[in-house]
Amino acid sequence: MATAARRTSAKSSSASPRRPASAPAAAKTSSGAGGTPVLKVPEPADFSKEQEFLAFREMLLIRRFEEKAGQLYGMGFIGGFCHLYIGQEAVVVGMQMAMKEGDQVITGYRDHGHMLATGMEPRGVMAELTGRRGGYSKGKGGSMHMFSKEKNFYGGHGIVGAQVPLGTGLALANKYRGNDNVSLTYFGDGAANQGQVYESFNMSSLWKLPVVYIIENNRYAMGTAVSRSSAETNFAHRGLSFRIPGIQVDGMDVRAVKAAGDMAVDWCRSGKGPIILEMQTYRYRGHSMSDPAKYRSKDEVQKMRSEHDPIEQVRKRLLDRKWASEDDLKAIDKEVRDIVANAADFAQSDPEPDPSELYTDILL
Numbered sequence: 001m002a003t004a005a006r007r008t009s010a011k012s013s014s015a016s017p018r019r020p021a022s023a024p025a026a027a028k029t030s031s032g033a034g035g036t037p038v039l040k041v042p043e044p045a046d047f048s049k050e051q052e053f054l055a056f057r058e059m060l061l062i063r064r065f066e067e068k069a070g071q072l073y074g075m076g077f078i079g080g081f082c083h084l085y086i087g088q089e090a091v092v093v094g095m096q097m098a099m100k101e102g103d104q105v106i107t108g109y110r111d112h113g114h115m116l117a118t119g120m121e122p123r124g125v126m127a128e129l130t131g132r133r134g135g136y137s138k139g140k141g142g143s144m145h146m147f148s149k150e151k152n153f154y155g156g157h158g159i160v161g162a163q164v165p166l167g168t169g170l171a172l173a174n175k176y177r178g179n180d181n182v183s184l185t186y187f188g189d190g191a192a193n194q195g196q197v198y199e200s201f202n203m204s205s206l207w208k209l210p211v212v213y214i215i216e217n218n219r220y221a222m223g224t225a226v227s228r229s230s231a232e233t234n235f236a237h238r239g240l241s242f243r244i245p246g247i248q249v250d251g252m253d254v255r256a257v258k259a260a261g262d263m264a265v266d267w268c269r270s271g272k273g274p275i276i277l278e279m280q281t282y283r284y285r286g287h288s289m290s291d292p293a294k295y296r297s298k299d300e301v302q303k304m305r306s307e308h309d310p311i312e313q314v315r316k317r318l319l320d321r322k323w324a325s326e327d328d329l330k331a332i333d334k335e336v337r338d339i340v341a342n343a344a345d346f347a348q349s350d351p352e353p354d355p356s357e358l359y360t361d362i363l364l
Helices: 002-011 050-072 089-098 110-119 121-127 163-177 195-206 254-269 298-308 310-320 326-349 355-359
Strands: 029-031 037-039 105-108 183-188 211-217 247-249 275-279
Touching: 050 089, 050 110, 050 121, 050 254, 050 310, 089 110, 089 183, 089 211, 089 254, 089 310, 105 163, 110 121, 121 326, 163 183, 163 195, 163 211, 211 254, 247 254, 254 275, 254 310, 310 326, 326 355
Parallel strands: 105 183, 183 211, 211 275, 247 275
Antiparallel strands: 029 037
């Protein structure tokens, strides 16, 4: 409980301390076809010791949480759909480090990592997974439908691509109110083929809305490789006909994500309109817990784990720079495991919603 309390205290602070002391360099641009700005991919951020530890701990929390969620699903405590984020942790952690207080996050159904990164409590997220009254949606939303207005997290959406027009709407609200907040709108490579995505692109470009479209390209839409389902596999180009610039980012390197995130939010805050970040990442598990992922080889997955794992990259840098010992990192892992174990215990013992909750939070 003490470790959970310490985490709550740290997480409740503003996101702004996560930004570097110096402002991000302005995006270098040239003009491409149709006048669309062509952006140069920034070099990976040079992390301080504090930033490396923050990235390591936050990514490790997501990894351990998702591993435990997978176990609870197998034991029957979690029903319905459950899409794990294992392997993709650097994307949301790096982007969160580029945000400031007031920026919003919205995503699809692979959403547990996004919730934890925004500061939502593991106990509340896990309790929602198990359908308990202590969950963020009182046990009625499940894995794909959780929200936290306090953390500016607007879901968790089960309909493929549905969050994109909603995230664009958040950006419209920001512009209407005259603040400098940015909407971070996440979606996957599969959702990138949905028509509502391009309607959103068109409107956001016309009105210069402050929205960062983050395409998490984990290489497989459901069980189909990107090369089989998308005519244009460079998702950074998906906004060209709407004059929205985009770049491809190494989504397995949290430093590369942070640098791209800094550039993107600065682009939006300066009134230049939307921008696309294609995060080239990889999920180690199947599309959902019911997917055995037989459409790819074990060697492919193992190669990504051994050569590009986002957490192991940070671990190696901490050890190589002698900023941490193996014992230090094991202590962090133990603390994280204790937080997740506490969340799992709570999620299995918390009461289920009262039957009267069937008639609350309903729009007629």
